[in-house]
Amino acid sequence: MPAPDDPAPVPRRVRVTSPRTSAAQRSTSHTGTREIDEQTRVGEVYMHSLIQSQLRLTLAVIGGAVVVLGGLPLLFFLVPATRTLAVVGVPLPWLLLGVLVYPVVYVAARIYVRQAERIETEFTEFVGRQ
Template identity: 60%
Template structure:
Protein backbone atom coordinates (compact mmCIF):
# COMPACT_ATOMS: atom_id res chain seq x y z
CA UNK A 1 0.00 0.00 0.00
CA UNK A 2 1.31 3.48 -0.91
CA UNK A 3 1.29 6.34 1.58
CA UNK A 4 -1.80 8.52 1.35
CA UNK A 5 -4.01 5.74 -0.03
CA UNK A 6 -6.44 3.63 1.84
CA UNK A 7 -6.96 -0.04 1.35
CA UNK A 8 -9.84 0.61 -1.05
CA UNK A 9 -7.62 2.79 -3.35
CA UNK A 10 -9.46 6.10 -2.70
CA UNK A 11 -7.50 9.26 -2.00
CA UNK A 12 -6.85 10.14 1.57
CA UNK A 13 -8.77 13.26 2.78
CA UNK A 14 -5.47 15.13 3.33
CA UNK A 15 -4.55 14.75 -0.36
CA UNK A 16 -7.70 16.53 -1.51
CA UNK A 17 -6.83 19.75 0.36
CA UNK A 18 -3.33 20.08 -1.12
CA UNK A 19 -2.76 22.19 -4.28
CA UNK A 20 -1.72 20.41 -7.46
CA UNK A 21 1.95 19.75 -8.05
CA UNK A 22 3.93 22.44 -9.83
CA UNK A 23 7.12 21.86 -11.76
CA UNK A 24 9.80 24.33 -10.67
CA UNK A 25 12.33 25.10 -13.37
CA UNK A 26 14.09 28.00 -11.65
CA UNK A 27 14.58 28.95 -8.06
CA UNK A 28 13.92 32.61 -8.97
CA UNK A 29 10.35 32.32 -10.23
CA UNK A 30 9.25 35.69 -8.84
CA UNK A 31 12.37 37.56 -9.91
CA UNK A 32 12.00 40.09 -12.67
CA UNK A 33 13.65 39.17 -15.90
CA UNK A 34 16.83 41.11 -16.55
CA UNK A 35 16.33 43.79 -19.13
CA UNK A 36 19.14 45.36 -21.08
CA UNK A 37 19.59 48.67 -19.30
CA UNK A 38 21.98 50.02 -21.89
CA UNK A 39 20.22 52.93 -23.64
CA UNK A 40 20.24 53.13 -27.41
CA UNK A 41 21.75 56.61 -27.22
CA UNK A 42 24.87 55.00 -25.81
CA UNK A 43 25.03 52.72 -28.86
CA UNK A 44 24.70 55.80 -31.06
CA UNK A 45 27.41 57.70 -29.17
CA UNK A 46 29.82 54.77 -29.15
CA UNK A 47 29.07 54.01 -32.81
CA UNK A 48 28.38 50.33 -32.23
CA UNK A 49 26.94 48.10 -34.94
CA UNK A 50 23.40 48.60 -33.60
CA UNK A 51 23.90 52.36 -33.45
CA UNK A 52 25.15 52.35 -37.02
CA UNK A 53 22.05 50.46 -38.15
CA UNK A 54 19.78 53.06 -36.56
CA UNK A 55 21.81 55.95 -38.00
CA UNK A 56 21.79 54.33 -41.45
CA UNK A 57 17.99 54.11 -41.24
CA UNK A 58 17.73 57.78 -40.29
CA UNK A 59 20.09 58.88 -43.03
CA UNK A 60 18.33 56.80 -45.69
CA UNK A 61 14.96 58.30 -44.70
CA UNK A 62 16.44 61.79 -44.95
CA UNK A 63 18.04 60.94 -48.30
CA UNK A 64 14.73 59.65 -49.71
CA UNK A 65 12.99 62.86 -48.63
CA UNK A 66 15.72 65.07 -50.11
CA UNK A 67 15.67 63.07 -53.35
CA UNK A 68 11.91 63.47 -53.71
CA UNK A 69 12.14 67.22 -53.18
CA UNK A 70 15.04 67.60 -55.62
CA UNK A 71 13.32 65.51 -58.28
CA UNK A 72 10.14 67.56 -57.90
CA UNK A 73 12.11 70.79 -58.20
CA UNK A 74 14.14 69.59 -61.17
CA UNK A 75 11.05 68.40 -63.02
CA UNK A 76 9.11 71.55 -62.16
CA UNK A 77 11.77 74.07 -63.09
CA UNK A 78 13.23 71.95 -65.86
CA UNK A 79 9.80 71.37 -67.34
CA UNK A 80 9.06 75.07 -67.78
CA UNK A 81 11.60 75.67 -70.58
CA UNK A 82 10.37 72.46 -72.17
CA UNK A 83 6.80 73.77 -71.97
CA UNK A 84 7.83 77.06 -73.59
CA UNK A 85 9.69 75.15 -76.31
CA UNK A 86 6.96 72.62 -77.12
CA UNK A 87 4.01 75.03 -76.87
CA UNK A 88 5.09 78.16 -78.77
CA UNK A 89 1.91 80.04 -77.87
CA UNK A 90 3.06 80.21 -74.22
CA UNK A 91 6.03 82.35 -75.31
CA UNK A 92 3.79 85.11 -76.64
CA UNK A 93 0.82 84.70 -74.29
CA UNK A 94 0.12 87.67 -72.03
CA UNK A 95 -1.75 87.55 -68.72
CA UNK A 96 -2.76 90.85 -67.10
CA UNK A 97 -0.41 92.67 -69.47
CA UNK A 98 2.61 90.56 -68.48
CA UNK A 99 4.25 87.91 -70.65
CA UNK A 100 3.32 84.41 -69.44
CA UNK A 101 6.94 83.18 -69.09
CA UNK A 102 7.82 86.18 -66.91
CA UNK A 103 4.71 85.68 -64.84
CA UNK A 104 5.46 82.00 -64.26
CA UNK A 105 9.19 82.41 -63.62
CA UNK A 106 8.99 85.69 -61.69
CA UNK A 107 5.84 85.21 -59.65
CA UNK A 108 4.56 81.64 -59.59
CA UNK A 109 7.87 79.86 -58.89
CA UNK A 110 8.48 81.52 -55.51
CA UNK A 111 5.25 80.51 -53.73
CA UNK A 112 5.70 76.97 -55.03
CA UNK A 113 9.30 76.96 -53.79
CA UNK A 114 8.13 78.14 -50.36
CA UNK A 115 5.51 75.39 -50.20
CA UNK A 116 8.05 72.76 -51.18
CA UNK A 117 10.50 74.10 -48.58
CA UNK A 118 7.81 74.01 -45.92
CA UNK A 119 6.94 70.42 -46.88
CA UNK A 120 10.61 69.46 -46.67
CA UNK A 121 11.09 71.01 -43.22
CA UNK A 122 7.92 69.42 -41.81
CA UNK A 123 8.77 65.99 -43.17
CA UNK A 124 12.35 66.26 -41.96
CA UNK A 125 11.14 67.18 -38.47
CA UNK A 126 8.69 64.26 -38.55
CA UNK A 127 11.48 61.84 -39.46
CA UNK A 128 13.67 63.17 -36.64
CA UNK A 129 10.77 63.05 -34.16
CA UNK A 130 10.03 59.42 -35.03
CA UNK A 131 13.73 58.58 -34.71
CA UNK A 132 13.86 60.25 -31.29
CA UNK A 133 10.80 58.29 -30.17
CA UNK A 134 12.37 55.02 -31.27
CA UNK A 135 15.64 55.86 -29.52
CA UNK A 136 13.86 57.00 -26.36
CA UNK A 137 11.56 53.97 -26.29
CA UNK A 138 14.40 51.47 -25.92
Protein backbone atom coordinates in the same frame (compact mmCIF):
# COMPACT_ATOMS: atom_id res chain seq x y z
CA MET B 1 37.80 61.06 35.36
CA PRO B 2 40.59 61.00 32.74
CA ALA B 3 43.73 62.93 33.24
CA PRO B 4 44.15 66.10 31.14
CA ASP B 5 47.25 64.64 29.46
CA ASP B 6 45.44 61.49 28.22
CA PRO B 7 44.52 61.57 24.52
CA ALA B 8 40.81 61.37 23.64
CA PRO B 9 39.62 57.89 22.77
CA VAL B 10 39.57 57.21 19.02
CA PRO B 11 35.98 56.82 17.82
CA ARG B 12 35.13 53.51 16.30
CA ARG B 13 34.48 53.49 12.54
CA VAL B 14 30.89 53.01 11.53
CA ARG B 15 29.76 51.84 8.11
CA VAL B 16 26.65 53.66 6.87
CA THR B 17 24.52 51.92 4.27
CA SER B 18 21.25 52.68 2.55
CA PRO B 19 18.20 50.83 3.78
CA ARG B 20 17.45 50.06 0.11
CA THR B 21 20.60 48.06 -0.58
CA SER B 22 18.51 44.94 -0.89
CA ALA B 23 16.09 46.61 -3.34
CA ALA B 24 16.12 45.47 -6.93
CA GLN B 25 18.82 47.16 -8.97
CA ARG B 26 17.75 49.11 -12.02
CA SER B 27 18.55 47.23 -15.19
CA THR B 28 21.30 48.76 -17.27
CA SER B 29 19.92 47.69 -20.63
CA HIS B 30 21.39 49.29 -23.69
CA THR B 31 19.12 52.00 -25.03
CA GLY B 32 19.25 53.13 -28.62
CA THR B 33 20.89 56.39 -27.66
CA ARG B 34 23.54 54.53 -25.71
CA GLU B 35 24.18 52.30 -28.73
CA ILE B 36 24.65 55.40 -30.87
CA ASP B 37 26.87 57.13 -28.30
CA GLU B 38 29.08 54.07 -27.95
CA GLN B 39 29.21 53.69 -31.75
CA THR B 40 28.26 50.04 -31.70
CA ARG B 41 27.15 48.16 -34.81
CA VAL B 42 23.50 48.61 -33.79
CA GLY B 43 24.09 52.35 -33.35
CA GLU B 44 25.61 52.48 -36.82
CA VAL B 45 22.52 50.78 -38.24
CA TYR B 46 20.27 53.31 -36.47
CA MET B 47 22.25 56.27 -37.82
CA HIS B 48 22.43 54.78 -41.32
CA SER B 49 18.65 54.39 -41.27
CA LEU B 50 18.16 58.02 -40.23
CA ILE B 51 20.54 59.29 -42.90
CA GLN B 52 18.86 57.16 -45.58
CA SER B 53 15.43 58.52 -44.62
CA GLN B 54 16.71 62.09 -44.76
CA LEU B 55 18.38 61.45 -48.13
CA ARG B 56 15.19 59.98 -49.62
CA LEU B 57 13.21 63.01 -48.43
CA THR B 58 15.79 65.41 -49.84
CA LEU B 59 15.85 63.72 -53.23
CA ALA B 60 12.04 63.59 -53.39
CA VAL B 61 11.65 67.29 -52.62
CA ILE B 62 14.43 68.35 -54.97
CA GLY B 63 13.06 66.04 -57.68
CA GLY B 64 9.59 67.51 -57.34
CA ALA B 65 10.89 71.07 -57.51
CA VAL B 66 13.05 70.25 -60.55
CA VAL B 67 10.09 68.67 -62.35
CA VAL B 68 7.84 71.66 -61.70
CA LEU B 69 10.43 74.37 -62.38
CA GLY B 70 12.25 72.47 -65.12
CA GLY B 71 8.95 71.75 -66.82
CA LEU B 72 8.37 75.44 -67.53
CA PRO B 73 11.07 75.78 -70.22
CA LEU B 74 9.88 72.48 -71.65
CA LEU B 75 6.34 73.86 -71.77
CA PHE B 76 7.56 76.96 -73.62
CA PHE B 77 9.49 74.79 -76.07
CA LEU B 78 6.72 72.27 -76.79
CA VAL B 79 3.84 74.78 -76.88
CA PRO B 80 5.10 77.80 -78.87
CA ALA B 81 1.89 79.78 -78.24
CA THR B 82 2.87 80.12 -74.55
CA ARG B 83 5.94 82.14 -75.55
CA THR B 84 3.89 84.99 -76.93
CA LEU B 85 0.81 84.78 -74.70
CA ALA B 86 0.29 87.77 -72.41
CA VAL B 87 -1.72 87.93 -69.18
CA VAL B 88 -2.75 91.44 -68.08
CA GLY B 89 -0.13 92.86 -70.42
CA VAL B 90 2.70 90.73 -68.92
CA PRO B 91 4.20 87.96 -71.06
CA LEU B 92 3.30 84.52 -69.66
CA PRO B 93 6.92 83.28 -69.47
CA TRP B 94 7.86 86.30 -67.36
CA LEU B 95 4.84 85.82 -65.16
CA LEU B 96 5.50 82.12 -64.62
CA LEU B 97 9.26 82.45 -64.12
CA GLY B 98 9.05 85.65 -62.09
CA VAL B 99 6.09 84.82 -59.89
CA LEU B 100 5.43 81.06 -59.88
CA VAL B 101 8.98 80.16 -58.89
CA TYR B 102 8.80 81.68 -55.40
CA PRO B 103 5.65 79.91 -54.16
CA VAL B 104 6.98 76.60 -55.53
CA VAL B 105 10.27 77.00 -53.69
CA TYR B 106 8.47 78.11 -50.52
CA VAL B 107 6.09 75.13 -50.58
CA ALA B 108 8.96 72.73 -51.29
CA ALA B 109 10.89 74.15 -48.32
CA ARG B 110 7.86 73.88 -46.02
CA ILE B 111 7.25 70.28 -47.07
CA TYR B 112 10.91 69.46 -46.50
CA VAL B 113 11.05 71.02 -43.03
CA ARG B 114 7.79 69.41 -41.89
CA GLN B 115 8.80 65.96 -43.11
CA ALA B 116 12.36 66.27 -41.75
CA GLU B 117 10.97 67.12 -38.31
CA ARG B 118 8.59 64.15 -38.53
CA ILE B 119 11.46 61.80 -39.44
CA GLU B 120 13.61 63.09 -36.57
CA THR B 121 10.72 62.83 -34.08
CA GLU B 122 9.97 59.25 -35.12
CA PHE B 123 13.66 58.37 -34.91
CA THR B 124 13.99 59.92 -31.45
CA GLU B 125 10.91 58.07 -30.20
CA PHE B 126 12.13 54.77 -31.68
CA VAL B 127 15.64 55.07 -30.29
CA GLY B 128 14.32 56.12 -26.88
CA ARG B 129 12.11 53.01 -26.68
CA GLN B 130 14.95 50.61 -27.44
